[in-house]
Amino acid sequence: MAAPIELYYWPTPNGWKISIMLEELGVPYEVRYVDIGKGEQFAPDFLKISPNNRMPAIIDPDGPDGAPISVFESGAILQYLGRKYGKFYPTDERARVEVEQWLFWQVGGLGPMAGQAHHFRQYAPEKIEYGINRYTNEVNRLYGVMNKRLADREFLAGEYSIADMASIGWVVPHKNQGQDLDDFLNLKRWFETMMARPAVERGIAVGQEKRRNVATDEEAKKVLFNQTAR
Numbered sequence: 001m002a003a004p005i006e007l008y009y010w011p012t013p014n015g016w017k018i019s020i021m022l023e024e025l026g027v028p029y030e031v032r033y034v035d036i037g038k039g040e041q042f043a044p045d046f047l048k049i050s051p052n053n054r055m056p057a058i059i060d061p062d063g064p065d066g067a068p069i070s071v072f073e074s075g076a077i078l079q080y081l082g083r084k085y086g087k088f089y090p091t092d093e094r095a096r097v098e099v100e101q102w103l104f105w106q107v108g109g110l111g112p113m114a115g116q117a118h119h120f121r122q123y124a125p126e127k128i129e130y131g132i133n134r135y136t137n138e139v140n141r142l143y144g145v146m147n148k149r150l151a152d153r154e155f156l157a158g159e160y161s162i163a164d165m166a167s168i169g170w171v172v173p174h175k176n177q178g179q180d181l182d183d184f185l186n187l188k189r190w191f192e193t194m195m196a197r198p199a200v201e202r203g204i205a206v207g208q209e210k211r212r213n214v215a216t217d218e219e220a221k222k223v224l225f226n227q228t229a230r
Contacts, residue, residue, distance in 0.1 A: 004028035007031050008058065010034050013172065021078055023200075037212055054072070098157040098158060102163035105145075143174075147186045
């Protein structure tokens, strides 16, 4: 029996991407919690596998040629796992391009913009109207892109894939982003379909008891925001 994959994780939309994928694959894994509110992402041992001091990251003891491998960045981890296990990431080039387009759309667009919406709407010490409007409106635009895409297909790339796993976590907190799914009926249907999947439910449940309300945790804010190279 293969050694379990080590998942370096905290229960956030980015962390959920990988816990969902591992649950969908049904492979053994062990969670190594990285409490980002306490600064554990800056620990030297963690930086060896995730030099950008961000989770998630994984160590696969049974990597290429049987040698261990560490992977950071959620999109890269999803691609690695999809290639390794031959699921949710097609080998046909046209189908793979479809998945990759929407995976990178999430990594470069939906996630960062939703994260900024969360920041200005919930965490910023001052309510800056321009920042709130800028990112709330951009998330609204991105939801519209998803809604249009899902008008004639069940999932983002047609078949269920890592693109859907990457995106679902950023739609879960839609209310905190100032969005109403009733304005995006195709997206709402997709959201309900995704949330009904047992593996998605299990993946999002990992470590939920450890979550804290960062909006009211001043020490966590100091750790999470305004970091520099120093």
